[in-house]
């Protein structure tokens with residue numbers, strides 16, 4: 001009898017273990033190909049640190065849409081232009097929520113709320129998104145151009161100084177981190193960091209936000225997919241440390257704004273408007289969430305695009321693009337006043353096309369922010385049930401050879417003569433109901449930065465090949481498992497085309513922005 005009980009117990013334990021290592025949060029979806037995986041890990045081991053590339057390589061065998069198992073989570077992956085368009089745009093009302101991930105939502109964020117981009121869809125998310133979207137819509141952004149004038153001028157002036165007039169090669173990265181962060185800070189709090197690129201608060205925010213971005217990654221945090229790993233994960237203590245450091249500066253920024261309001265020295269800004277509006281229906285945690293969103297969203301994305309576009313222009317293959325861009329700027333502005341006019345109008349189609357190609361080629365969120373469906377969605381003959389998690393392989397969609405000719409060639413001409421309203425040009429900003437709400441601001445930041453940089457400098461690559469950038473969207477990333485791209489460090493030479501003229505433009509912009 002004892003022998004039978006023991007045998008039964010062993011069988012029961014093996015069965016329970018087998019069930020545990022093979023169970024998923026939702027059953028297999030009929031009609032959607034499943035990538036074969038292994039118990040416990042599912043497809044995590046195969047996907048390793050290169051989710052966009054590995055998922056892209058499965059398209060040929062399994063088609064553009066398939067389901068993977070990441071630990072115990074079942075995820076539908078879309079990997080080409082048309083499937084992303086169908087699932088994210090045609091079905092946008094159903095694909096409106098976001099999943100909660102253990103590391104980010106429990107360990108990193110518990111003290112100060114989630115950003116808008118990491119919030120599941122509910123009344124609070126709707127209210128926060130509406131408030132931020134109103135502050136970031138096209139007409140609102142036009143009123144922020146003086147801020148972009150100031151920040152691009154400060155960066156270019158410091159680049160001119162630090163490069164000793166173009167005689168020393170410099171790393172462009174920190175100048176555009178400050179450009180992005182200061183724009184967001186001024187919009188949200190009404191003040192900016194006035195220090196140089198080595199300013200302590202600037203470096204702290206840049207560093208912490210980079211680390212936090214890694215905790216949001218879909219490939220860096222296996223404990224999100226394998227609950228057992230949460231028991232001993234080292235990530236937990238690191239995430240806790242960054243949560244505390246983040247809370248410290250976020251509280252400081254809000255405190256400074258409240259002091260300015262109390263003293264009557266505040267400037268119009270998003271959080272200030274909400275705090276002072278008696279009708280505003282957002283609580284303190286929601287105001288903090290908008291602040292977090294503003295601080296992190298632009299910093300994670302704008303510099304990566306600008307830096308890699310500079311790397312592209314400065315490279316030997318980019319020289320022709322740089323020459324063409326300069327010629328187009330001069331053609332549109334024969335009086336050599338593009339520096340100022342680019343703030344108020346977008347009249348250089350080649351630069352607009354260059355911005356789009358930058359966003360496509362340097363897809364800085366190769367796996368877009370994840371979504372959760374709130375209603376069933378049909379893909380071909382299959383019905384994907386509500387509550388399914390979806391990952392957009394934006395990298396694969398932006399490099400889809402059936403949509404983009406020679407996708408691995410950086411070619412702004414592909415976006416020339418494409419009228420506005422011709423549909424989604426690329427998935428750099430995601431798509432559909434939760435698409436980036438900062439896209440107007442980001443487009444204006446990129447357009448201004450490129451017109452000014454190209455007008456100001458002849459950009460060329462570093463003499464030592466080891467200091468040159470890697471010009472491949474995924475290989476250029478210093479942290480391949482990160483949610484957003486962190487460009488590997490490189491240097492360039494920035495020789496002023498006409499130093500006297502550049503200094504004149506800088507002086508004029510300083511005069512125009514002195515009261516900001």
Ligand code: HEM
Pocket residue numbers: 116117118119129132136184293294297298301302305359364365368369370427428429430431432433434435436437438439441442
């Ligand atoms: C070149 C710069 C930028 C890029 C490439 C970018 C890209 C993205 C992407 C891919 C998403 C996810 C969209 C989706 O799920 O479909 C997103 C969401 C978002 N972005 Fe941006 N972004 C940029 C700049 C900004 C800026 C400057 C802001 C605001 C200051 C901003 C605010 C947001 C917000 C609030 C969301 C979340 C939207 C939601 O979940 O409803 N972004 N962005």
